[in-house]
Amino acid sequence: MAGAGMPPLEMCRPKHLLVSLVPRASPAHECKYKAMVLKHHPDKRKAAGEQIGEGDNDYFTCITKAYEILSDPVKRRAFNSIDPTFDNSVPSKSEAKENFFEVFSPVFERNARWSNKKNVPKLGDMNSSFEDVDAFYSFWYNFDSWREFSYLDEEEKEKAECRDERRWIEKQNRAARALRKKEEMNRIRTLVDTAYSCDPRIKKFKEEEKAKKEAEKKAKVEAKRKEQEAKERQRQAELEAARLAKEKEEEEVRQQALLAKKEKDIQKKAIKKERQKLRTTCKNWNYFSDNEAECVKMMEEVEKLCDRLELASLQCLNEALTSTTREGGKAAVEKQIEEINELIKREREEAEARLRQAMKSSERSTSGGGGGSKNWSEDDLQLLIKAVNLFPAGTNSRWEVIANYMNLHSTTGIKRTAKDVINKAKSLQKLDPHQKDDINKKAFDKFKKEHGVVPQTESAAPSERFEGLVTDSAPWTTEEQKLLEQALKTYPVNTPERWEKIAAAVPGRSKKDCMKRYKELVEMVKAKKAAQEQVLNAAKAKK
Secondary structure (H helix, E strand, O other), X not given: OOOOOOOHHHHOOOHHHHHHOOOOOOHHHHHHHHHHHHHHXXXXXXXXXXXXXXXXXXXXXXXXXXXXXXXXXXXXXXXXXXXXXXXOOOOOOOOOOOOHHHHHHHHHHHHHHHEOOOOOOOOOOOOOOHHHHHHHHHHHHOOOEOOOOHHHOOOOHHXXXXXXXXXXXXXXXXXXXXXXXXXXXXXXXXXXXXXHHHOHHHHHHHHHHHHHHHHHHHHHHHHHHHHHHHHHHHHHHHHHHHHHHHHHHHHHHHHHHHHHHHHHHHHHHHHHHHHHHHHHHHHHOHHHOOOHHHHHHHHHHHHHHHHHOOHHHHHHHHHHHHOOOHHHHHHHHHHHHHHHHHHHXXXXXXXXXHHHHHHHHHHHHOOOOOHHHOOOOHHHHHHHHHHHHHOOOOOOOHHHHHHHHHHHHOXXXXXXXXXXXXXXXXXXXXOOHHHHHHHHHHHHHHHHHHOOOOOOOOOOOHHHOOOOOOOOOOOOOHHHHHHHHHHHHHOOOOOOOHHHHHHHHOOOOOHHHHHHHHHHHHHHHHHHHHHHHHHHHHHHHHO
């Protein structure tokens, strides 16, 4: 702006001159400027007889240029921005260690002159609130300074000879101004950062915030602990209520069971009493005959009545025998015998009809499977059921093994193929439950007869058809089987009192039961291996 060398105002920095030179804001200021110009004008001074030197002429130029700059608000701001008397220093942390407010308060007040915003907040003291301190640092971290450095431009673009030169000068000046502005803002930021790091109030606020967070954290932990305790108490109460309800329910069930057992015992005793009464009455009347053979036959029929008749029927019969003569009693007993025999006859006929129907259905369903699929006798059906139980699902070449097993043990001489066995097994699975009961019962009775086991009156359930043959009073469950296998592994052959320990490991089973089951398993394994070896040998022979 002023060209190379010292700027015009720097040559006339005396305080008396700068104070007297003010912008053209009023007629009074204009008059002062004119008075000074008249006083120092070279022509005026020559007329007064003063000797004018070269320096005096420069002094008058300085006055003129000073007025020109100070009367323009933009140029005056540029001039004021580079006040050489302004202290740009920033206190260090060591200086503010003891007297923070005394050191930094004047510095912030001094730099507040550059702010574009009015009402610059004060640094405050140790008792300032968090909001005041936060507002103070927020203001200075976002400080908007009007200070600029165009007065220090080294070249004036008005003195350029052409447009390109003016552009080049403007570019150089902008770069220099931006650099100085950046340095100024870095200085302000350094001042604010230093003050913030040394401010004892910030440390106090941080400690208070930390203590507050710790208190909140403890309160949350305590609340969570209380909530967990409340939930645990509620859970315990619910468990206790559930336990009491369960105990009450179990007690009710137990009482009902006891009541049912008592009623059953009473009914048993009543039936036993009525049966004994019937036997005694018939015995007293010599079973209504004087012939010994007829007496024995009548005795058997009376026992049949005792087994078949319900309590109400027995009571009615006994009442009839009590209130009648021997002939009337004989007629009443014979009538009941005829009804029972008729009922037994019907049951037998229905069972035989179901069995015949099952045989016919199985023959029809397998009639298209070749010569080996026909003529399935009752023995072959029972043998098939036994083989299916003996070789369960998962056996290698299961149906070939079953067919080979049947060919070895069948007495009919008919050779069965795997396809014949599969078709027959499928047809048996499709039978109704009554037909399955008949077949299973015959197979089971035959097995027990062969092994010398007393037949049971109840037939096997339909679902037990392919579950395995039962030889004990109670069948072995899957859990008992697993316990037995584990016990056999735990106690090897050389273990003293091995079978007593194995029986102790299987609840509800005696030593005899465990030994018997073990022999059955060994026989099953041997039979499976033999059947599989025969199938493999047959396959090798075909190759």
